[in-house]
Amino acid sequence: MSNPKHLKDANESDYLTTEEAAQTLGIKSAAIRNYLYSGKLTTYKFKTLTLLGRREIEAWRKRQRKR
Numbered sequence: 001m002s003n004p005k006h007l008k009d010a011n012e013s014d015y016l017t018t019e020e021a022a023q024t025l026g027i028k029s030a031a032i033r034n035y036l037y038s039g040k041l042t043t044y045k046f047k048t049l050t051l052l053g054r055r056e057i058e059a060w061r062k063r064q065r066k067r
Contacts, residue, residue, distance in 0.1 A: 004043035004044060004045040004050070005042065005043070006045050006046075007046040007051070010046040010049075010051060014053065014054055014055075015046070015052065015054060016052050016054050016057055017049060017051060017052075018032045018036070018050055018052065021041075021052045021057045025060065032052070036050070036052075041056060041057075041060070
């Protein structure tokens with residue numbers, strides 16, 4: 001996994017949990033974790049949560065639609 005960026009505070013509208021990201025992309029949360037471990041997505045840590053940037057997930061979803 002790439003080095004996660006640690007957040008001191010997190011705006012709920014800017015980040016998604018791995019489960020929320022999986023739902024947004026229509027894939028299983030295990031696939032999201034695999035993407036995180038392979039460094040394909042940016043990881044953010046807030047307290048004990050692993051978060052993903054909402055903008056990055058939306059861009060990923062748009063790329064999937066073009067295929």
